[in-house]
Amino acid sequence: NGVRKVKRHKDFMVVATGNTYGQGGSLRYVGTNKMNGAGLDRFTFVNIPTDELLEKAICDGISPEHSAKVIPVVRKARANCEKYALDYMVTPRCAIDMVTFMLAGDALRESAEGRLFGRGLNSDQEAKLLEGISL
Numbered sequence: 001n002g003v004r005k006v007k008r009h010k011d012f013m014v015v016a017t018g019n020t021y022g023q024g025g026s027l028r029y030v031g032t033n034k035m036n037g038a039g040l041d042r043f044t045f046v047n048i049p050t051d052e053l054l055e056k057a058i059c060d061g062i063s064p065e066h067s068a069k070v071i072p073v074v075r076k077a078r079a080n081c082e083k084y085a086l087d088y089m090v091t092p093r094c095a096i097d098m099v100t101f102m103l104a105g106d107a108l109r110e111s112a113e114g115r116l117f118g119r120g121l122n123s124d125q126e127a128k129l130l131e132g133i134s135l
Contacts, residue, residue: 021045028089050078055092059099066102070095073108076133077116084128088121109135 024034059067
């Protein structure tokens with residue numbers, strides 16, 4: 001039948017990634033399915049936070065000058081999301097895009113429009129997101 005058994009190496013492990021901990025769709029991840037309990041019981045869940053050193057290294061590689069302006073803004077917005085439990089994502093992609101937009105000639109505020117804010121939050125949520133940030 002063409003099937004053969006392969007012995008597992010002692011260092012082998014399976015790593016699966018996801019965004020919803022098997023709980024199905026959310027406002028952020030609408031296209032995901034819920035896993036059943038038997039499937040979930042086979043995994044150990046490990047939360048891996050944003051790698052801010054990598055985020056900064058990528059942004060510095062694009063433009064150290066613009067990165068120095070963008071990184072504090074993105075980090076403060078990310079902290080504000082945590083502080084106010086905002087269901088909103090401030091990812092490294094946001095920082096990378098903002099630095100790229102600034103390199104193309106946008107001011108800091110312009111680079112943040114539609115990337116950091118202006119993405120569906122109501123005015124109260126947006127005020128919380130941007131609390132303590134000068135653009």
